[in-house]
Amino acid sequence: MQKKEPAVRKGALIWRFLQGSKGLFVVSMLLAALTALTDMITPQIIRAAVDNAIGGNEPTFGPAVMKLVNALGGFEYLGKNLWIMALAVLLVAVVKVVSQYGFMLSNTRASETLTKTMRDTLYTHIERLPFSWHMKNHTGDIIQRCTSDIETTRNFVAGQMTSLFRIGILVVLSMVFMFSMNTTLTLIALIPMPVIVWYSIHFHNKIGEGFKECDESEGRLSAMAQENLTGVRVVRAFGRERYEKDRFEKHNEEYTSLWVRLGKVMSRFWASSDVLSGLQIMLVVVFGAVFCLQKNMTSGEYIAFISYNSLLVWPIRQLGRMISEMSKAGVAVDRIGYIIHSETEKDKENAVCPDMTGDIAFEHVNFAYEGCPQMLHDIHFTMKAGTTLGILGGTGSGKSTMMLLLDRLYDLPADCGKITIGGVDIADMKLEHLRKNIGIVLQEPFLFSRTLQENLSIANESLTLSDIREAARAACLDETIEGFTKGYDTFVGERGVTLSGGQKQRAAIARMLTQHTPIMIFDDSLSAVDAETDAKIRKALEKRFGSASIILISHRITTLSKADQVIVLDKGRIAEMGTPDELEKAGGLYQKIYEIQSLTKEEVDA
Ligand SMILES: Nc1ncnc2c1ncn2[C@@H]1O[C@H](COP(=O)(O)OP(=O)(O)O)[C@@H](O)[C@H]1O
Numbered sequence: 001m002q003k004k005e006p007a008v009r010k011g012a013l014i015w016r017f018l019q020g021s022k023g024l025f026v027v028s029m030l031l032a033a034l035t036a037l038t039d040m041i042t043p044q045i046i047r048a049a050v051d052n053a054i055g056g057n058e059p060t061f062g063p064a065v066m067k068l069v070n071a072l073g074g075f076e077y078l079g080k081n082l083w084i085m086a087l088a089v090l091l092v093a094v095v096k097v098v099s100q101y102g103f104m105l106s107n108t109r110a111s112e113t114l115t116k117t118m119r120d121t122l123y124t125h126i127e128r129l130p131f132s133w134h135m136k137n138h139t140g141d142i143i144q145r146c147t148s149d150i151e152t153t154r155n156f157v158a159g160q161m162t163s164l165f166r167i168g169i170l171v172v173l174s175m176v177f178m179f180s181m182n183t184t185l186t187l188i189a190l191i192p193m194p195v196i197v198w199y200s201i202h203f204h205n206k207i208g209e210g211f212k213e214c215d216e217s218e219g220r221l222s223a224m225a226q227e228n229l230t231g232v233r234v235v236r237a238f239g240r241e242r243y244e245k246d247r248f249e250k251h252n253e254e255y256t257s258l259w260v261r262l263g264k265v266m267s268r269f270w271a272s273s274d275v276l277s278g279l280q281i282m283l284v285v286v287f288g289a290v291f292c293l294q295k296n297m298t299s300g301e302y303i304a305f306i307s308y309n310s311l312l313v314w315p316i317r318q319l320g321r322m323i324s325e326m327s328k329a330g331v332a333v334d335r336i337g338y339i340i341h342s343e344t345e346k347d348k349e350n351a352v353c354p355d356m357t358g359d360i361a362f363e364h365v366n367f368a369y370e371g372c373p374q375m376l377h378d379i380h381f382t383m384k385a386g387t388t389l390g391i392l393g394g395t396g397s398g399k400s401t402m403m404l405l406l407d408r409l410y411d412l413p414a415d416c417g418k419i420t421i422g423g424v425d426i427a428d429m430k431l432e433h434l435r436k437n438i439g440i441v442l443q444e445p446f447l448f449s450r451t452l453q454e455n456l457s458i459a460n461e462s463l464t465l466s467d468i469r470e471a472a473r474a475a476c477l478d479e480t481i482e483g484f485t486k487g488y489d490t491f492v493g494e495r496g497v498t499l500s501g502g503q504k505q506r507a508a509i510a511r512m513l514t515q516h517t518p519i520m521i522f523d524d525s526l527s528a529v530d531a532e533t534d535a536k537i538r539k540a541l542e543k544r545f546g547s548a549s550i551i552l553i554s555h556r557i558t559t560l561s562k563a564d565q566v567i568v569l570d571k572g573r574i575a576e577m578g579t580p581d582e583l584e585k586a587g588g589l590y591q592k593i594y595e596i597q598s599l600t601k602e603e604v605d606a
């Protein structure tokens with residue numbers, strides 16, 4: 001499921017997310033550079049003060065600095081008035097504080113803007129991804145990609161990237177100052193650097209892999225928690241709390257131990273890199289002291305050199321962390337890229353919006369779910385416009401799949417037959433147009449945690465309450481809703497009433513009816529209501545159907561008996577087709593079910 005993205009693509013993705021925050025990041029980089037520069041100046045002031053006041057000799061600087069020194073009264077004057085030097089240190093510190101403050105402000109602003117852009121982009125993209133994509137991917141995992149992976153990417157751009165820039169400037173400036181003071185000592189200071197850098201890179205792969213494992217384990221853990229919370233009823237009803245708790249603990253344990261293992265690797269790295277940098281500092285201190293004794297270096301230069309060296313060692317040591325954070329960010333960007341680079345639902349170039357009141361035809365349709373054996377075999381039939389088609393078949397025979405194909409929640413691959421409405425292939429239609437004209441009540445209705453009124457009007461927000469009530473009446477739900485103390489303002493779901501299966505189904509029917517579509521599909525939509533209510537709803541519905549084409553999927557023969565045509569589906573194949581009257585006597589599956597369902601109690605007992 002997770003492919004590694006090439007670095008260029010990762011960069012392009014981050015560049016795209018930087019829309020709107022680039023300017024702010026540039027400002028914070030400039031301020032970071034200014035802060036780095038102030039770090040460079042203080043050791044020079046101290047060097048001048050030490051050499052001048054203690055050593056009694058005049059340090060040499062570039063012409064610009066000498067001009068400034070002369071304007072202030074020359075070294076001799078400055079040596080007698082050390083407070084000027086102290087003031088200069090203070091002044092530099094103030095500039096540093098102000099630029100650091102500005103950096104924090106602009107960087108926070110930039111990173112929050114970046115996070116917002118990432119969240120918006122991802123959410124918009126996910127909304128447009130096909131149904132099949134959503135069926136393939138765990139909700140918990142998607143949520144993790146939209147939260148903690150975004151967080152990691154943000155930290156990378158706003159933290160590591162700006163730090164890297166700052167480190168770059170620090171390193172370059174430190175080297176310039178160090179070389180200007182003593183070439184030999186600078187070269188000595190640089191000798192251990194390649195080892196430190198090589199060492200960091202050596203750990204790069206190890207740490208990256210560890211982070212990936214941790215991330216994946218976290219995804220599994222949150223997917224599990226999410227599924228458990230959603231299925232809390234099943235867990236309780238089956239007394240599976242203990243089992244689920246144990247399962248969670250097992251995963252949690254695995255997750256924890258992965259982090260601990262990663263922690264061990266990281267500690268080893270930090271400890272050994274501590275030793276390496278200690279050695280480097282030792283080299284500079286020892287050789288610097290020797291050069292001072294040989295009069296090749298002044299005390300002021302020695303002190304300044306050690307300051308620059310520590311400024312240099314710090315970023316080099318940070319390199320290890322940078323690299324590990326970068327590999328972590330690389331994984332996070334990969335995971336976000338997986339979503340962003342998943343193909344969204346798209347219309348064909350010349351997609352059409354034809355009249356949808358024509359005949360519906362399945363022409364030799366074959367279909368298999370991805371990675372599964374063939375499910376539908378040569379489904380071929382025509383349903384006249386304005387008629388009612390009944391579909392009967394055992395569970396798993398492919399009834400719902402046919403409807404998902406008709407609504408293009410799954411696209412029919414090429415060479416797998418076609419589905420037409422009014423002679424036009426649905427693959428050539430605009431998706432929005434197609435779905436707007438097909439009202440579908442799915443087998444497992446889903447209601448949002450919103451009020452009933454909001455739930456019933458999702459198809460069209462401008463519906464009036466009387467429109468909604470009219471639809472609810474047809475679905476035999478109006479009375480039930482009126483029975484709730486808050487009526488149509490009743491909250492559904494976690495924060496409100498929990499509707500029964502039958503009530504949910506009726507709410508889903510009412511929601512569909514508000515659309516007034518020329519094609520209506522009821523996928524086993526009355527299975528959870530009793531036979532009497534079923535009959536009542538059907539009667540109320542018939543009045544509203546008018547010229548619409550209706551597809552009724554049901555297990556109840558009585559539900560299908562009014563259909564103009566019935567298809568009996570068996571293991572993905574059409575086993576029988578005809579009017580209910582014909583099928584009652586055809587001697588097939590329909591007749592068998594018809595006979596079982598029309599037996600009286602006495603007959604069953606007998
Ligand atoms: N998203 C899916 N991926 C793989 N197989 C699926 C998917 N959805 C359904 N199936 C399988 O396809 C078959 C037909 O399912 P379905 O059309 O829902 O049957 P019915 O509605 O007739 O009960 C079943 O065997 C089911 O397990």
Ligand SMILES: [Mg+2]
Pocket residue numbers: 396399400401443523524
């Ligand atoms: Mg089904």
